[in-house]
Amino acid sequence: MDHFPGTWGRPRNDVYGAYDPTYLQTTGPKTHTSSPAVTGTSVIGVKFNGGVVLATDNLASYGSLARFTDVKRLRVFGDNAVVGFGGDVSDMQYIDRLLESIDIRENYSTHGNMLNAKNLHTYLAKVFYKRRSEFNPLWNHVLVAGFDVDGKPFLSSADLLGTTFSAPHLATGFGAHLAVPILRRRFPEEMPIEEITREEAVSALKDCLKVLFYRDARSIDKYSIAVITKEGIDLKEDEQIEGQSWAFAERIRGYGRQTN
Amino acid sequence: MFRNNYDNDAVTFSPQGRIFQVEYAQEAVKQGSVVVGLVNKTHCVLVGLKRNAEELSSYQKKIIEIDSHMAIAIAGLASDARVLSNFMKQQSLGSKMTYGRPIPLDRIVGQIGDRAQTNTQHYGKRPYGVGLLVGGVDEAGPHLFEFQPSGLTHEMSACAIGARSQMARTYLERNLDKFMDCSRDELITHGLRALKETLSQDKELTVDNTSVGVVGMAAEGAKGRIESFKLYEGQETVPLLEALEQSESAGAGEGESMEVDS
Amino acid sequence: MTSLLGHPAGGEGIGYSFSQPTAAPVKQHGFYPYTDNGGSTLGITGSDFAILAGDTRSTSGYNINSRMVPKVFKIGGDDETGEGAHIVLSVVGFAADGNALKERLDAVVKMYKYQHGKPMSVSACAQRLSTILYQKRFFPYYVTAILSGLDEEGKGALYSYDPVGSYEREQCRAAGAAASLIMPFLDNQVNFKNQYIPGSGEGHALEQKKAEPLPQATVEQLVRDAFTSAVERHIEVGDHLQMMIITRDGIQEVFHPLKKD
Numbered sequence: 001m002d003h004f005p006g007t008w009g010r011p012r013n014d015v016y017g018a019y020d021p022t023y024l025q026t027t028g029p030k031t032h033t034s035s036p037a038v039t040g041t042s043v044i045g046v047k048f049n050g051g052v053v054l055a056t057d058n059l060a061s062y063g064s065l066a067r068f069t070d071v072k073r074l075r076v077f078g079d080n081a082v083v084g085f086g087g088d089v090s091d092m093q094y095i096d097r098l099l100e101s102i103d104i105r106e107n108y109s110t111h112g113n114m115l116n117a118k119n120l121h122t123y124l125a126k127v128f129y130k131r132r133s134e135f136n137p138l139w140n141h142v143l144v145a146g147f148d149v150d151g152k153p154f155l156s157s158a159d160l161l162g163t164t165f166s167a168p169h170l171a172t173g174f175g176a177h178l179a180v181p182i183l184r185r186r187f188p189e190e191m192p193i194e195e196i197t198r199e200e201a202v203s204a205l206k207d208c209l210k211v212l213f214y215r216d217a218r219s220i221d222k223y224s225i226a227v228i229t230k231e232g233i234d235l236k237e238d239e240q241i242e243g244q245s246w247a248f249a250e251r252i253r254g255y256g257r258q259t260n
Numbered sequence: 261m262f263r264n265n266y267d268n269d270a271v272t273f274s275p276q277g278r279i280f281q282v283e284y285a286q287e288a289v290k291q292g293s294v295v296v297g298l299v300n301k302t303h304c305v306l307v308g309l310k311r312n313a314e315e316l317s318s319y320q321k322k323i324i325e326i327d328s329h330m331a332i333a334i335a336g337l338a339s340d341a342r343v344l345s346n347f348m349k350q351q352s353l354g355s356k357m358t359y360g361r362p363i364p365l366d367r368i369v370g371q372i373g374d375r376a377q378t379n380t381q382h383y384g385k386r387p388y389g390v391g392l393l394v395g396g397v398d399e400a401g402p403h404l405f406e407f408q409p410s411g412l413t414h415e416m417s418a419c420a421i422g423a424r425s426q427m428a429r430t431y432l433e434r435n436l437d438k439f440m441d442c443s444r445d446e447l448i449t450h451g452l453r454a455l456k457e458t459l460s461q462d463k464e465l466t467v468d469n470t471s472v473g474v475v476g477m478a479a480e481g482a483k484g485r486i487e488s489f490k491l492y493e494g495q496e497t498v499p500l501l502e503a504l505e506q507s508e509s510a511g512a513g514e515g516e517s518m519e520v521d522s
Numbered sequence: 523m524t525s526l527l528g529h530p531a532g533g534e535g536i537g538y539s540f541s542q543p544t545a546a547p548v549k550q551h552g553f554y555p556y557t558d559n560g561g562s563t564l565g566i567t568g569s570d571f572a573i574l575a576g577d578t579r580s581t582s583g584y585n586i587n588s589r590m591v592p593k594v595f596k597i598g599g600d601d602e603t604g605e606g607a608h609i610v611l612s613v614v615g616f617a618a619d620g621n622a623l624k625e626r627l628d629a630v631v632k633m634y635k636y637q638h639g640k641p642m643s644v645s646a647c648a649q650r651l652s653t654i655l656y657q658k659r660f661f662p663y664y665v666t667a668i669l670s671g672l673d674e675e676g677k678g679a680l681y682s683y684d685p686v687g688s689y690e691r692e693q694c695r696a697a698g699a700a701a702s703l704i705m706p707f708l709d710n711q712v713n714f715k716n717q718y719i720p721g722s723g724e725g726h727a728l729e730q731k732k733a734e735p736l737p738q739a740t741v742e743q744l745v746r747d748a749f750t751s752a753v754e755r756h757i758e759v760g761d762h763l764q765m766m767i768i769t770r771d772g773i774q775e776v777f778h779p780l781k782k783d
Contacts (some may be wrong), residue, residue, distance in 0.1 A: 007538050019539030034552035110366045111400045115359060122360035129618050132555050133661070149361070149399075149485065157587070161557055162618035165580045165588035176585050189589065189782075325636075328601040349636055353629055484603045 117146020129162025560758030567678030
C-alpha cells in the first residue's frame with residue numbers, strides 16, 4: 001500500500017509485469033487481413049457434356065488444427081451457378097452474404113435473376129481486385145461453375161489478387177498439384193468436353209478428392225459435390241469418401257517407425 | 261399565359277392534386293419534334309424527325325446511341341437529354357465492366373425514372389424537360405420504353421412522343437397487330453409511315469430531316485448475339501425512304517378499302 | 523490525468539503501468555498485391571500494317587493456370603466481339619492489372635468516340651495510356667504494355683511502355699518473360715543490327731545494312747519463329763500464339779499452336 005489513492009487496487013508491475021498499452025489502442029493504423037485464419041483447402045471442378053461438376057471437402061482448418069469439420073464450401077447462386085470457396089472461411093461467408101444480396105436485388109427485376117455464372121465470375125473477380133487494390137484482400141481462391149450467355153458450360157477461377165483464368169478442368173490450392181494431373185490424364189486437353197459424360201466427371205472428382213485426402217494434411221474425407229446442368233443444381237453436402245485404401249502407407253519410408 | 265398560384269416550384273401540389281411544373285415540363289416534350297419507336301419479336305426501331313432552328317443551321321440530333329445494344333430518341337430539351345444520355349452511358353459501361361453483360365433495359369429505365377422523380381420532390385430542382393423513347397435489346401429480347409419528365413416509365417409495343425405525335429400514335433394503334441411478326445425492314449417502314457402521318461401538309465420526309473435507328477437480336481449464324489445499334493442518317497436513309505414510298509404506292513388500294521370498311 | 527494522480531516518475535518504488543499508450547509500432551503488411559503470370563508479347567510494324575502477338579499461357583510459379591488466356595486485346599470495339607476496333611493493346615506481367623488496364627483504356631476510347639463522334643487516333647490513345655499508367659505511379663499496374671494500330675498516314679504504329687507510363691514509338695518490341703530472348707533476335711532481323719553489306723569496306727570496317735520496313739508475310743514468319751524459339755528456352759511461354767494483324771481492312775486475329783511442355 002502506498003499513499004497514492006490512484007494506484008490502489010491496480011496491478012503492480014513487479015507482480016504482473018508492465019501492461020502493454022498497445023492492446024487498448026483505438027487509434028493507430030487501420031489493420032487489414034494480412035494472413036487468413038480459418039481456411040478451407042482445395043476446390044476442384046470439371047466441365048462435361050451439358051454441365052459442370054464442382055467439389056470441395058467439408059473441412060475448415062485453423063492452421064494445422066481441423067477446426068470445423070462440417071463447413072459447406074459450395075455456395076449456390078441463382079438457378080444455375082455455384083461458387084466453390086478455398087481460403088479464408090470468414091471471407092467466404094462475407095462473399096456469400098454479398099451474393100445473397102445481389103440475388104435478391106436481381107430478382108426484383110421483371111425477368112428475375114438473369115446473372116449467369118460468367119457474369120457472377122466477372123463480378124467476383126472485380127470484388128477481389130478492388131479489395132486487393134485497397135490492401136484489404138478477401139483471402140479466397142474460388143471456382144465459379146455454371147453456364148455462359150450462350151448456354152455453354154462455364155468454369156472459371158478467381159483469386160484474392162483478382163487473377164482470373166478458365167480451363168476445362170481447374171483446381172485450387174493443393175488440388176492444382178494433385179488433382180489437375182489426374183484430371184488431365186482422364187480428360188486430355190484436346191478432348192472436347194462433349195465427349196465427357198456426367199458420370200465420368202463425377203467419378204473423376206471423387207477420385208481426386210480421395211487422393212487429396214490421402215496427401216493433403218488439411219483435408220477431410222467428408223465432402224460436398226455439385227452437378228450443375230440446365231435442369232438445375234444437384235448439390236450433395238454430406239458425402240463420404242468411399243473405398244479408401246491405406247495400404248500404400250505401409251510402404252512409406254523415411255519417417256515415423258520405418259526410418260529407412 | 262395566365263398566372264397560376266401553385267406553379268412556382270415542382271414540389272407543391274395544387275388543391276386539385278396536380279404539380280404544374282411537371283405538367284409544364286410535359287408541355288416541353290410536346291413542343292419537341294416527333295419521334296416514333298416500335299418493336300417486333302427481334303428488333304426495336306426508333307425513327308425521328310429532325311428540325312433545324314433556321315435554314316442555315318444544322319439539324320438537331322434526335323437519336324443518341326447509348327451502347328451497342330441500346331439507344332434513345334428524344335423529344336423536348338436536347339440539352340436535358342444529353343445529361344440523361346451521359347448518365348445512361350456511364351451506367352451501361354459500368355454494368356459491362358462489373359458484370360460483363362449489357363445492362364438490362366428495365367434496369368436503366370428504372371434508374372432514369374428514379375432520377376427524374378427526384379427532381380419533382382426536391383425544392384430548388386426542376387424536372388427534365390424531355391421525353392425519351394428508350395429502345396434496345398437485352399437477354400429477354402427487344403424492348404421499347406417510354407420515359408416522361410414526371411419519372412413515369414412504361415414498356416411499350418409502339419409509341420410516339422413530340423409535336424403532332426397523336427397522328428403517329430393513331431397509325432401505330434391501327435396497325436399494331438402487324439408489327440409483331442413483320443420483318444426488320446417492314447418494321448422500319450412502319451416507323452417511317454407513322455412518322456409521316458405527323459407531318460403537316462407542306463412537309464416531306466427527306467434525307468436531311470429523317471433519322472432511323474435499328475437494334476435487334478442477331479440473325480441466325482451471325483457473329484455475336486445482337487445486331488448492334490445502327491443509326492441511319494443523311495444518304496444512308498435513301499433506301500429506307502424508297503422502301504417507304506414503295507409500300508405506300510403498293511398499300512394505296514388497301515388503304516382506301518380500309519377507309520370504306522370503317 | 524497521470525500527473526493528477528500524483529504518481530511519481532519511474533525509477534523509484536513500485537512501478538505501475540500508467541504511461542500513456544505509445545503509438546503501436548507500424549506493422550509490416552504480410553500481403554503482397556502482385557504476382558507474375560508469365561508469358562511474352564511481341565509487336566512489329568510495317569509500312570501499312572502492324573502485328574501484335576502474345577502467347578496464351580498463364581502461370582503462377584511452376585503451375586500452368588490455363589493454356590488459353592489471351593494477352594492481346596482489341597480496344598474500343600463496338601460490341602463484345604470487338605468488331606469495329608482499330609487499336610490493339612497487349613499486356614504482360616500481372617494479369618489482373620493487365621485486365622484492369624485494358625478495361626480502363628477500352629472505356630476511355632469508347633467514351634472518346636461517344637463524346638467526339640469520331641474514333642480516337644492511335645497517337646492520342648498512346649498518350650492517354652501513358653497518363654493512365656503514370657496516375658498509378660506509386661501503386662503501379664505491374665505490366666509491360668504495347669499499343670499498336672495504324673497512324674494518321676496509314677503506317678503501322680507501335681508504342682511500348684514501362685509499368686509507370688514512360689513510352690516511345692518503335693518499329694518493334696518484345697516484352698514479358700522472354701523479352702530478353704526475343705529482343706536481340708528482333709534487333710538483328712528487323713533493324714538489321716550487326717548485319718553488314720559484304721564488300722562495302724576494308725576488313726571489318728563494313729557498312730551497316732540499313733533497316734527498312736519489312737513485308738507482312740516476312741513479319742508474320744518472324745513473329746512465329748521468335749515464339750517457337752522462346753518456347754524452347756522459357757518455361758513460362760507456350761501453348762498457343764495469338765496474333766493480331768492490323769491493316770487498313772481491319773484487325774485479323776489468328777491463333778497458332780505452340781509447344782505445350
